[in-house]
Amino acid sequence: MKIGAIEAGGTKFVCAIGDEKGNVEQQVRIPTTEPGETMESVTDFFLANEVDAIGVGSFGPIDVNKNSKTYGYITSTPKPGWKDYNMVGFLKQKLNIPVSFTTDVNVAGYAEAMQGAGVGKSNVLYWTIGTGVGAGYIQNGEFLQGISHPEMGHILLRQVKGDNYKGKCPYHANQCFEGLAAGPAIEERAGKKAIELASDDPIWDYVADYAAQACVNATLFLRPDIIIFGGGVIHQEHLIKKIRVKFEKYLNGYVTTPDIDKYIVRIALDDDAGIKGALLLAVKELAESK
Structure with a gap:
């Protein structure tokens, strides 16, 4: 085949x-x-x-x-x-x-659920932070969607005190996740490519804060088994630790989650996730069409 x-x-x-x-x-x-x-x-x-x-x-x-x-x-x-x-x-x-x-983002999330960091989990949330911000939610092997796919990259967040950035989203400016933390927002804020920023640059604290806020929101309305981050911005490996710290501060013990080191994690399949997910979904579509 x-x-x-x-x-x-x-x-x-x-x-x-x-x-x-x-x-x-x-x-x-x-x-x-x-x-x-x-x-x-x-x-x-x-x-x-x-x-x-x-x-x-x-x-x-x-x-x-x-x-x-x-x-x-x-x-x-x-x-x-x-x-x-x-x-x-x-x-x-x-x-x-x-x-x-x-x-x-759904194809990458599906690959992570089936063959990556989400293997064995029933409820997998996958976020990507790159040129844009998006998310997919896979529950028992199926995508969560209503009349269309979720647009979780545009959930509204609170801007961090001290971050006076005007925002990059043409629809929500500095009010949504993508407008505050996507790659173009980071680069416009810094005046240079994100890859050129030192790991201790304060911009990363802002990005981690916004990602943590998004994780708290998702934890409360989806209760996933795992939250997986992918995308170019997540190549900054120090970010995951920062996100975990801020997440625990914001959640403040309100609900229980799995151990934080296993709950908020990096993508396992890296750049192969998208193509792998598309292949696996094609197989699923073929079986359902017969």
């Missing part, structure tokens, strides 16, 4: 061929230009390398409600040309195979 996977990002599409266990055998990177050009290149790759099903993790917002008329669409994205684009429809028309479609 050959399985396909697509990580659809704002700058590039990663397309891969793998097996039902999530092992990658071949992959290519295709620049994200306009939909016609990009998607023709994507489908050409899979026409030349036939697969039984494809899993897609896409930038968004997207429509993941299978009862919706616009299921499978990229919806209100600011990415030029991609607004209201029917990605699943195009893939099915060209390839005529089952397609699993969800967010880019």
Whole structure:
């Protein structure tokens, strides 16, 4: 059995061929230009390398409600040309195979739940802090979603005293998690790349504080078994310890959680999580389509 996977990002599409266990055998990177050009290149790759099903993790917002008329669409994205684009429809028309479609953060979270830090856990919350902030929640192998996927990167937080940053989110400025702590917010605050900041730079205290606030909120309304952080910002390994300390301060013993060192953790699969998750979801979609 050959399985396909697509990580659809704002700058590039990663397309891969793998097996039902999530092992990658071949992959290519295709620049994200306009939909016609990009998607023709994507489908050409899979026409030349036939697969039984494809899993897609896409930038968004997207429509993941299978009862919706616009299921499978990229919806209100600011990415030029991609607004209201029917990605699943195009893939099915060209390839005529089952397609699993969800967010880019969901595919990574699913891989972590199935093969990474969340193995053996029934309730897994996965956050990514990178160019944006997003989250996916996997409960007993299924995604938590209502009329669409959660947008937990835009939960409202309290700005830390002393942090006078105006915020980066075009919708919520300095009021939401993404606006305060995503990579572009860190870099605009610092005037240089996040990777250039020393580990004791006070900006990291702000970022850890906002992540801890988000973890407290999630703990109270989701009660996960584990909270896993991924994304480029989490390459700063000192951050997890800072988040744990601030989390315990804010939660203040109100409810019990697992041991903190096992409750708030780093991603285990690193950069492989997205593609692995897309492969595993394609297998699931294939089984459900029969």
